[in-house]
Amino acid sequence: MSTAIADPRAPQAAVRRKGPNLEKAGWIYMRVSGVVLVVLIFGHLFVNLMLGEGIHGIDFAFVAGKLASPFWQWWDVLMLWLALIHGANGMRTIVNDYVATETTRRVLIWALWLSAGFLIVLGTLVVFTFDPCLGLSDTSADWLLEQCA
Template sequence: MTSDTIAAPRTPAPSRRRGSNLEKWGWIYMRASGVLLVVLIFGHLFINLVAGEGVRQIDFAFVAGKYATPFWQWWDVIMLWLALIHGANGMRTIVNDYVMHAGTRRVLVWALWLAAAFLILLGTLVVFTFDPCLGVTPGSELAALCTA
């Protein structure tokens, strides 16, 4: 067969390398995380913007109250992790599609994953170490709540 002919349908493909197919798992992750993110984000938006008093309820005390319960901490951390990994994987796909130089592509992909890892670490620390009483002065509105 020459290079200007098309293989007949159902012709076996040339043998592929063995091992894990990271592109396939990345594709599967994007679909699964996308579905989970839709549920998590719409739940987040409903609780924050629709339920209760709507957007008027969002203030420091609302956030402090949410982060006082492990359920909302884990909800937000899972949403953060899925969104950042989903976004970094999407950007990795764009870099792989459009950056032709292998060295530049490698540097950009590493930079994407390092930025995502840093933001995941920072966001997780903020959610789990959030202390509404940190830095409260005696005359502030939170002073009565934080003296206990």
């Protein structure tokens, strides 16, 4: 009994599934988010490392000052969201490529999205609820006590 193997260059019948094409949306997201992330990250690095005192000026006061501005809050949150979703989508692609069993694949993909979602929620809360005056004591720096008074 012999079985014929199809010619790999032979045209295949296209099977079109109904519903949204999530793989295509993920592929487009990776390209668009990658370009936006390059702009966000290099802007972040330029402001933090090149302007002002450079790396020597980065301290708690610098971070508190940046997080007091809605512009920088949204900049950081956008960078956080795009990077975490971009990374989780990339890991999802790797899991789909290399994990053979369907059950293991589903567990890993669920774990990826749950951990990414948890980190997104936690990071967003930190950025928007950051209060440098919370928990001050008498041993805090003088400049911080003056700002919070």
